[in-house]
Amino acid sequence: MVPAALLAIISGALGYAVAQQAALSPAALAYTPLSSPCPANLTLVRSAGGRPATLSHQELTYVTGRQHKVLPDAWESYLSSVEHSAGVQHISLPRYLKTILGGHGQLPTLGIATSGGGMRAAIFGAAILDTLDARNTTSGALGTGGLLQAASYLAGLSGGSFLVTSLVQANFPTIPSLIFGPDSNPGGNTFGGWLSEIGLESVSSNTTIQDDFVEVLIAEVAGKRAAGFPVTFTDVWSRALARHFTNGTTLDNFFATNVTHGAGLTWSGIANLSTFQNHGMPFPIIVTNTLSKFENNSKVIPGNDVPLTNPIYEFNVFEIGSFDPMLASFVPTSLLGSQNGTCVTNFDQVSLVTASSSNLWNEFNTSAAALAASSIGPLIAAINETFPQSGIRLDSAAIPNPFMGIAPNTFLDSNQSVITFVDGGEDGETIPIQPMLVKARRVDIVIAIDAAADTEDNFTNGSSLISTQQRAALFPGVYSFPPVPSSPDVFAAHNLTKRTTFFGCNTAPEAPLVAYFANGGPPLGQTPLTNLSTFTDTFTPPQIQAIMNQVFDIATQGIPINEVEKDPEFPVCLACAIVDRARARAGERRTGVCETCLARYCFS
Ligand SMILES: *[C@@H]1O[C@H](CO)[C@@H](O)[C@H](O)[C@H]1NC(C)=O
Ligand SMILES: *[C@@H]1O[C@H](CO)[C@@H](O)[C@H](O)[C@H]1NC(C)=O
Ligand SMILES: *[C@@H]1O[C@H](CO)[C@@H](O)[C@H](O)[C@H]1NC(C)=O
Ligand SMILES: *[C@@H]1O[C@H](CO)[C@@H](O)[C@H](O)[C@H]1NC(C)=O
Ligand SMILES: *[C@@H]1O[C@H](CO)[C@@H](O)[C@H](O)[C@H]1NC(C)=O
Ligand SMILES: *[C@@H]1O[C@H](CO)[C@@H](O)[C@H](O)[C@H]1NC(C)=O
Ligand SMILES: *[C@@H]1O[C@H](CO)[C@@H](O)[C@H](O)[C@H]1NC(C)=O
Ligand SMILES: *[C@@H]1O[C@H](CO)[C@@H](O)[C@H](O)[C@H]1NC(C)=O
Ligand SMILES: *[C@@H]1O[C@H](CO)[C@@H](O)[C@H](O)[C@H]1NC(C)=O
Ligand SMILES: *[C@@H]1O[C@H](CO)[C@@H](O)[C@H](O)[C@H]1NC(C)=O
Ligand SMILES: *[C@@H]1O[C@H](CO)[C@@H](O)[C@H](O)[C@H]1NC(C)=O
Numbered sequence: 001m002v003p004a005a006l007l008a009i010i011s012g013a014l015g016y017a018v019a020q021q022a023a024l025s026p027a028a029l030a031y032t033p034l035s036s037p038c039p040a041n042l043t044l045v046r047s048a049g050g051r052p053a054t055l056s057h058q059e060l061t062y063v064t065g066r067q068h069k070v071l072p073d074a075w076e077s078y079l080s081s082v083e084h085s086a087g088v089q090h091i092s093l094p095r096y097l098k099t100i101l102g103g104h105g106q107l108p109t110l111g112i113a114t115s116g117g118g119m120r121a122a123i124f125g126a127a128i129l130d131t132l133d134a135r136n137t138t139s140g141a142l143g144t145g146g147l148l149q150a151a152s153y154l155a156g157l158s159g160g161s162f163l164v165t166s167l168v169q170a171n172f173p174t175i176p177s178l179i180f181g182p183d184s185n186p187g188g189n190t191f192g193g194w195l196s197e198i199g200l201e202s203v204s205s206n207t208t209i210q211d212d213f214v215e216v217l218i219a220e221v222a223g224k225r226a227a228g229f230p231v232t233f234t235d236v237w238s239r240a241l242a243r244h245f246t247n248g249t250t251l252d253n254f255f256a257t258n259v260t261h262g263a264g265l266t267w268s269g270i271a272n273l274s275t276f277q278n279h280g281m282p283f284p285i286i287v288t289n290t291l292s293k294f295e296n297n298s299k300v301i302p303g304n305d306v307p308l309t310n311p312i313y314e315f316n317v318f319e320i321g322s323f324d325p326m327l328a329s330f331v332p333t334s335l336l337g338s339q340n341g342t343c344v345t346n347f348d349q350v351s352l353v354t355a356s357s358s359n360l361w362n363e364f365n366t367s368a369a370a371l372a373a374s375s376i377g378p379l380i381a382a383i384n385e386t387f388p389q390s391g392i393r394l395d396s397a398a399i400p401n402p403f404m405g406i407a408p409n410t411f412l413d414s415n416q417s418v419i420t421f422v423d424g425g426e427d428g429e430t431i432p433i434q435p436m437l438v439k440a441r442r443v444d445i446v447i448a449i450d451a452a453a454d455t456e457d458n459f460t461n462g463s464s465l466i467s468t469q470q471r472a473a474l475f476p477g478v479y480s481f482p483p484v485p486s487s488p489d490v491f492a493a494h495n496l497t498k499r500t501t502f503f504g505c506n507t508a509p510e511a512p513l514v515a516y517f518a519n520g521g522p523p524l525g526q527t528p529l530t531n532l533s534t535f536t537d538t539f540t541p542p543q544i545q546a547i548m549n550q551v552f553d554i555a556t557q558g559i560p561i562n563e564v565e566k567d568p569e570f571p572v573c574l575a576c577a578i579v580d581r582a583r584a585r586a587g588e589r590r591t592g593v594c595e596t597c598l599a600r601y602c603f604s
């Protein structure tokens, strides 16, 4: 609850701020977008229309550069890791596997998509990435390490966006140093770790400290409002997330008001990081859903909130927009917030991108009364009183619509001045697979990481893949997705969420193959640690380490032997799936261990 006296202070500060920006905190100043007239010759919107939809030239330059400069070595070192694992098991690898990964042919294009599900999903996804990371010596020795380095794309949404955002903006550190912070913290604008011992929303049980904290967060969006932009709950949420997932915060300065806590860091600015400049990271993408006044609610999958027919938006380092054919348009990420000939910069704040992708708060707004009574009711009321705005939803991200007038017959929000972003999983696709289905990206294989809480005990039941299948079917010829079972019961009956499953091994090669790593149950007879509520947001470091160790077993057990022992062939089987589309392109027949592996691990 925000005390009335506090509201008076904030409201006063706002009025003052309009006159004199110097009254704003360093974070509030850094969070404020900057406006200037657009250059007369600027074409803001890029049409990606056409079949297949086209990529930006900057993305093409990035991925092509990565293909030439980075991936040949990355695949070769992954191959050594797989060969080592095969050697230990006395498995002989098909010649084509070595030819393809050795770079004597067309290399596979790998995308990794990591799901929503709050901190549970962020940790689950992080531990899977760690299992695929060559820098993790255990993963390297086992034969799974190296795939992260060889991936072309890395997409996240909601809890998965906490992971992807923090990882890329911190310049791609190892997963342990990302989560736990560096061994010795130089402070300043470096990354201090997820600071998971402090909650995302609730930072203290002491109400004085909690209220002061909320006051500071609200004050940090005052500059943006004073500059004439809508501010909503998502902006305040973004300032809370910034303490955990962007540079500039440590346990020591968590409550300090004289530092920016990552305000001013922009998603487009990631292009300047050394790892990005060297093509050293997979091309990162964050996914959001949208709400529209004109959406077709008969297209909502029961239990979800956003119709499958609404556009899915992506933020990449260069552009933000949608590849869906209803819109098929992008604007430069650095110019997000621009409209009507006014060019805006500094709007694409890293924290706002991850907050938009994880904004599920609108789900509490089943009615005005329900929202008021929910955990965010007092904060919504405080924002409403501090920043009176008409016609703006406060429960979701309000973005000046850069696509006004575009595709009036197919784009729902063509005549709306504001677009509304909400959590990327609200249509039921909790894994951000859609960017991987964009045909111009030529993704051969998607590693799909699913930590959605579908069941009563917060395990995954396959619903996300079912939603992706249903949505892809709405866009025939545009998206191709391999067949997956159409009901969670079939996933359960075949244990498809309980052990890594491959989809699409025997279907048309237009669709990528999917390697599905789900949080479907504990591995190898262990006590479950990975099924906490989506709203659990405080963890001690040893607790996270224990969860990560369990996820490592989930990711590497394969189909366990006698339910307690890992399948020692699994790392080789995964490699077989990784090269399978490239094998087909090369006109090779599946042979040897790859033939038996795929027969065991593929669902058809
Ligand atoms: C737009 O005009 C500026 C100078 O005002 C020039 O530097 C730039 O090259 C022009 N861009 C295009 C696309 O013509
Ligand atoms: C964040 O900090 C890391 C060091 O922890 C640094 O390498 C990186 O460049 C910083 N990122 C930004 C966006 O400044
Ligand atoms: C709450 O925090 C305030 C400010 O640090 C402190 O003065 C007060 O004693 C604390 N209250 C309790 C109950 O610990
Ligand atoms: C912020 O304040 C703290 C405590 O007063 C001080 O130690 C620190 O140097 C200040 N940091 C900056 C960036 O001014
Ligand atoms: C990258 O850095 C350059 C030089 O410091 C700066 O001019 C540019 O604005 C930065 N680009 C982005 C997208 O932040
Ligand atoms: C909404 O979807 C239903 C079911 O497919 C369809 O019959 C209806 O025409 C759609 N309405 C609009 C406004 O597109
Ligand atoms: C841009 O123009 C539209 C339509 O005239 C208007 O609704 C909107 O408020 C304008 N946006 C800004 C930032 O002025
Ligand atoms: C916002 O404030 C206005 C005017 O004070 C009030 O009419 C409206 O109900 C408030 N809305 C919410 C969501 O609190
Ligand atoms: C709640 O949802 C309704 C639409 O159903 C919207 O008009 C309203 O602005 C939302 N309330 C807030 C506070 O965002
Ligand atoms: C699923 O796993 C259980 C053990 O957890 C096993 O008994 C059962 O045979 C498996 N079902 C299939 C179809 O593999
Ligand atoms: C699963 O999540 C629900 C709702 O968020 C929570 O009440 C429940 O305790 C969680 N179950 C477990 C096993 O943590």
Ligand SMILES: *[C@@H]1O[C@H](CO)[C@@H](O)[C@H](O)[C@H]1NC(C)=O
Binding pocket: 126, 127, 128, 130, 131, 136, 137, 138, 139, 175, 176, 545, 548, 549, 550, 551, 552
């Ligand atoms: C490797 O990754 C797993 C999964 O996150 C983790 O449990 C393990 O501690 C890591 N090992 C090393 C050496 O970092």
